[in-house]
Amino acid sequence: xxxxxxxxxxxxxxxxxxxxxxxxxxxxxxxxxxxxxxxxxxxxxxxxxxxxxxxxxxxxxxxxxxxxxxxxxxxxxxxxxxxxxxxxxxxxxxxxxxxxxxxxxxxxxxxxxxxxxxxxxxxxxxxxxxxxxxxxxxxxxxxxxxxxxxxxxxxxxxxxxxxxxxxxxxxxxxxxxxxxxxxxxxxxxxxxxxxxxxxxxxxxxxxxxxxxxxxxxx
Ligand code: BG6
Ligand code: MG
Numbered sequence: 001x002x003x004x005x006x007x008x009x010x011x012x013x014x015x016x017x018x019x020x021x022x023x024x025x026x027x028x029x030x031x032x033x034x035x036x037x038x039x040x041x042x043x044x045x046x047x048x049x050x051x052x053x054x055x056x057x058x059x060x061x062x063x064x065x066x067x068x069x070x071x072x073x074x075x076x077x078x079x080x081x082x083x084x085x086x087x088x089x090x091x092x093x094x095x096x097x098x099x100x101x102x103x104x105x106x107x108x109x110x111x112x113x114x115x116x117x118x119x120x121x122x123x124x125x126x127x128x129x130x131x132x133x134x135x136x137x138x139x140x141x142x143x144x145x146x147x148x149x150x151x152x153x154x155x156x157x158x159x160x161x162x163x164x165x166x167x168x169x170x171x172x173x174x175x176x177x178x179x180x181x182x183x184x185x186x187x188x189x190x191x192x193x194x195x196x197x198x199x200x201x202x203x204x205x206x207x208x209x210x211x212x213x214x215x216x217x218x
Contacts, residue, residue, distance in 0.1 A: 004216050005160030006103055007151055007178075010114035010137075012045060012170035013188050015091050015126055017116075020083035024076050025056055032072075034060035042193075046171025048115050048144040049073060077118075084118065087125045095204035100131040102209060108216060109133050111154035113167065115145055134158055145173040148181030155181070166215050172196070184215070 011017045022041045029036035040059055044052045053073055057064055064072070103110055111134040112119060119137035123129040134157035136150050143149040148162075155165045167178035170189045175197045178185035187194030188201055201207040 002164055003109060003158075003160050004218065005109045005111060005155055005158040005165040006215075007111045007113045007154045007158075007165055007167045007183070009046070009167070009169045009171065009174050010112060010116055010119050010122065013168050014093060014096050014112075014128065015087070015122060016093055017084060017087075017091075017122065018045060018170075020080055021052075023083060024080040025052065027079055028072060028076050029056060029060060032060055032062050034062075036060075046115055046145045046169070046173040046177075048138060049077065049117065051144060052076075081118070084122060084125070087122065089126050089128075092126050092128065093203060095207075097128070099204050099207070099212065100128065102212060104131055106216065109158040109160055111136060111158050113150045113154040114138065115141075115150065145171065146176035146180060148177045148183075151178055151181045151183060155183070164218075169194070169197070184218075 008014055011021065021044060022038065025044065026036045036056065036059065043055055050073065053069065100110065110132055112132050114137045117138035120135060123132065134154055136154040136157065140153060141150045151165065151167055152162060155162045162182045165183040166186060167183050168186045168188055169175050169178060172193060175185045175187055175194050179196060185197045186199045186201065187197030188203060191200035194200055
């Protein structure tokens with residue numbers, strides 16, 4: 001039987017960290033003298049830290065020298081790290097452990113494919129690191145989602161060909177990256193936003209074991 005690889009995004013799929021990214025960007029925006037709304041934060045999902053700051057400065061019509069830009073990148077991350085400092089398993093999104101446990105029991109290869117440079121410490125904090133056979137994060141890529149690089153590296157590390165990989169994503173850029181890599185994309189969240197996904201679910205509580213079995217046997 002052909003092997004199937006299961007690749008998970010982190011923020012907004014495994015843990016609810018999008019709210020902390022939002023708070024940290026909002027604090028920076030306030031410091032720079034403008035408002036940053038939850039609606040605008042949608043644009044930041046799946047997007048690299050650098051690209052997020054570029055978008056934020058565009059929103060606030062703020063121009064920056066390279067030094068200021070670099071300082072604000074660090075400042076946002078220091079602030080974000082304070083929010084996630086005390087994170088624990090209670091912040092894992094519903095039914096994620098059930099899905100990981102099932103895949104592990106069935107000996108399915110599992111990888112993380114995240115844009116975040118903070119992915120590994122977060123997985124450690126919520127005690128999910130042992131489930132992953134490969135971790136590919138913001139430290140390992142040169143091209144951000146919607147480029148498929150992060151997922152293609154994950155597939156390679158799992159030893160599974162891209163067309164046999166399933167990607168779970170909550171961001172439009174992430175779904176586009178999975179599709180561009182020739183993978184099956186599963187949108188976790190609002191189906192009208194993630195309309196380009198192969199399959200859609202609100203969250204993992206609405207994704208049942210027979211569906212996972214179907215993916216495994218594809
Ligand atoms: C993605 C988030 O997972 O990681 C983005 O959806 C975030 O909002 C990106 O900007 C980079 O994260 P970090 O932790 O490296 O700043
Ligand atoms: Mg995400």
